[in-house]
Amino acid sequence: MAEQTPKNPEKHSTYLPKEKTSTKPLHDTPMLDKLESGPWPSFVTGLKRLAMDNNMMVDLLGQLEHSYETRLGYWKGGTVSVLGYGGGIIPRFTELMDKDGKPMFPEAKEFHTVRVQPPAGNHYSTDMLRQLSTSWNKYGSGLIAFHGQTGNIMFIGTTSENTQPFFDEINSYGWDLGGAGPCVRTGMSCVGAARCEQSCANEQKIHRLLVNNFLDDMHRPALPYKFKFKVSGCPNDCMNSIQRSDFAVIGTWRDDMQVDQEEVKQFVADKGRDYVVENVVNLCPTNALSLNSDDTLKVDNRNCVRCMHCINVMTKALSPGHDKGVTILLGGKRTLKIGDLMGTVLVPFMKLETEEDYERIVELAEEIIDFWAENALEHERVGETIDRIGLANFLEGIDLEVDPHMISETRQSSYIRMDTWDEEAEKWKERQAAG
Numbered sequence: 001m002a003e004q005t006p007k008n009p010e011k012h013s014t015y016l017p018k019e020k021t022s023t024k025p026l027h028d029t030p031m032l033d034k035l036e037s038g039p040w041p042s043f044v045t046g047l048k049r050l051a052m053d054n055n056m057m058v059d060l061l062g063q064l065e066h067s068y069e070t071r072l073g074y075w076k077g078g079t080v081s082v083l084g085y086g087g088g089i090i091p092r093f094t095e096l097m098d099k100d101g102k103p104m105f106p107e108a109k110e111f112h113t114v115r116v117q118p119p120a121g122n123h124y125s126t127d128m129l130r131q132l133s134t135s136w137n138k139y140g141s142g143l144i145a146f147h148g149q150t151g152n153i154m155f156i157g158t159t160s161e162n163t164q165p166f167f168d169e170i171n172s173y174g175w176d177l178g179g180a181g182p183c184v185r186t187g188m189s190c191v192g193a194a195r196c197e198q199s200c201a202n203e204q205k206i207h208r209l210l211v212n213n214f215l216d217d218m219h220r221p222a223l224p225y226k227f228k229f230k231v232s233g234c235p236n237d238c239m240n241s242i243q244r245s246d247f248a249v250i251g252t253w254r255d256d257m258q259v260d261q262e263e264v265k266q267f268v269a270d271k272g273r274d275y276v277v278e279n280v281v282n283l284c285p286t287n288a289l290s291l292n293s294d295d296t297l298k299v300d301n302r303n304c305v306r307c308m309h310c311i312n313v314m315t316k317a318l319s320p321g322h323d324k325g326v327t328i329l330l331g332g333k334r335t336l337k338i339g340d341l342m343g344t345v346l347v348p349f350m351k352l353e354t355e356e357d358y359e360r361i362v363e364l365a366e367e368i369i370d371f372w373a374e375n376a377l378e379h380e381r382v383g384e385t386i387d388r389i390g391l392a393n394f395l396e397g398i399d400l401e402v403d404p405h406m407i408s409e410t411r412q413s414s415y416i417r418m419d420t421w422d423e424e425a426e427k428w429k430e431r432q433a434a435g
Contacts, residue, residue, distance in 0.1 A: 020052045022051060022055050022058055023055060025058075027058065027059075028065075029062070029065040031069065032064060032068065047061055047064075047143070050141060050142045054142055056107045056108050056111070056140075056141045059105035059107035060107075060141070060157065062108075063096055063105045063108055074094055074095045075093070075095065076093050077093075078091040082163060082164050082167045082168075085177055085220070086219060086220045086221050087179055087180040087183050087219060088178055088179065089115070090112060090113040090115065090180055092112055092113065093110055093111075110160055111157045111158075112157070112159070113155065113156045114140070114154075114158060114166060115153070115177060115178035115179070115180055116153040116155060117175070117186050117211070118146075118147060118186075120189050120204035120207040120208050121189050121191045121194060122147070123191070123194065131173055138166075139162040139166035139169070140156075140157050140162065140166060141156065141157030142157075144156065150179070150180075150186055151185070151186045151187070151188035152186045176215075179219075179226070181221035182221045182224060182225050183217055183220070183221035183222070184214040184218045184223070184226075184227050184369070185218070186211075186218070187211045188228075188231070188245075189207035189232075189233075190239050193233065196233060197315070198236060198308070198311065199233035199234060200251030200252055200253055200320050201324065201325065201352055203231045206352075206361060207229070207231045209358055209361070210229045210231075210362060210365060213365070213366070214369070223373050224378055224380050225378075225381055226246075227372070228246050230244065230247075230249070231250075232248070233251040234252070235252055236308045237250055241329070241332065242332050243332045243333075243341075243342050244334065246331060246381060246382045246383065247368065248329040250329065252320075252324070252327050253320045254321070255323035256299070256321055257299055257318060258318065258319045258320065258322070260316065260317050260318075261317075264314065264317040265295045266316075267316070280309070280310050283310075284310060285307055285309075288300040288301070288302075288304045325350050325352055326347075326361075327347065327348060328350065329346060330343055330346045330368065331343055331344050331386050331387075333381045333383050337384055338387055341384075341387070343383075344386065344406070345406045346400065346406070364398075367399065367400075371394070371398050375389070
């Protein structure tokens with residue numbers, strides 16, 4: 001194989017400041033250095049750049065190198081918070097001590113992470129980013145992640161002493177801590193109608209209403225486990241809400257998809273019939289599309305499952321319908337006690353035209369959290385509670401009527417046990433034979 005040429009032919013070291021202002025010398029990090037030798041940018045280069053004027057990052061690199069050598073982690077948790085809050089800070093204290101019981105890397109003996117809620121839709125201005133960066137350089141390591149898997153802005157690396165003044169400063173110009181621990185977690189929403197023509201709902205409004213209503217539950221952990229809100233403006237679900245949130249709100253439509261047949265014909269003329277058949281028609285999961293002889297598109301809207309593929313490919317020709325609203329799903333999560341779960345449809349369709357409609361979403365969330373908090377086991381997500389007690393019992397507990405649209409075909413429902421069907425069939429056959 002030919003040797004790869006780096007995207008940037010210059011040495012990675014050119015990203016470092018010309019003069020080192022931190023007072024502590026850099027540690028030898030031969031294993032970390034190897035991660036800079038490839039053709040692509042390395043996170044190690046970024047950490048070294050921060051270490052040029054921050055002693056905490058100097059010792060962080062030393063501890064990281066030691067972890068690479070021993071293949072062990074040396075961070076332990078603890079309790080760190082700001083006044084009036086019970087969450088939002090992820091404590092990290094080093095366990096790496098020398099023979100005298102003192103930290104081997106004292107400047108990084110505390111390396112806490114501060115979770116900060118992003119604006120709805122992740123809309124930032126450059127002034128906002130400069131303010132946050134300036135405050136973090138003053139009180140922390142300078143290392144920031146946009147964004148963690150939680151959705152928060154992750155300010156990584158500060159001391160217990162600096163946690164409160166950092167929060168006070170960013171809070172004075174409008175920022176708040178996100179969730180951590182058994183609480184309502186930081187909500188997320190997609191960029192929505194601000195940048196996306198597929199938006200079917202007011203994502204930012206839904207996001208803000210839910211977060212503002214549950215701020216106490218976010219800042220003061222008192223739930224069985226975490227509970228996440230995510231809002232996606234269309235079935236593309238760019239927030240991964242179906243599989244990564246307990247309460248997913250997804251924009252959708254219930255009338256026919258809009259089709260501009262002239263644009264369809266133009267698309268076919270540009271790409272060719274074979275391309276459209278192979279990449280649009282044949283990839284419809286329910287065979288709801290067909291291409292007519294006159295290069296127009298026929299859509300079987302009754303069987304359309306809103307997968308968005310055809311709309312994404314033919315954005316000028318196809319678009320969501322006029323009768324827009326949201327679908328609400330419950331119980332998605334990553335692996336925990338019973339494996340991965342995707343959200344179960346709770347409300348197949350809800351119009352959002354009046355303030356009362358938006359209040360219904362908040363009220364439903366309140367009912368769900370109250371019932372779950374009273375009936376869940378410790379360290380149990382709401383999807384696991386549903387799995388344990390059954391969907392019908394959960395719906396009764398939150399006073400929500402069963403809707404046949406929640407499940408389109410019962411044989412595909414994950415809440416119907418099928419593992420004993422063969423045995424029951426054999427018993428039935430025996431009864432039939434016995435007359």
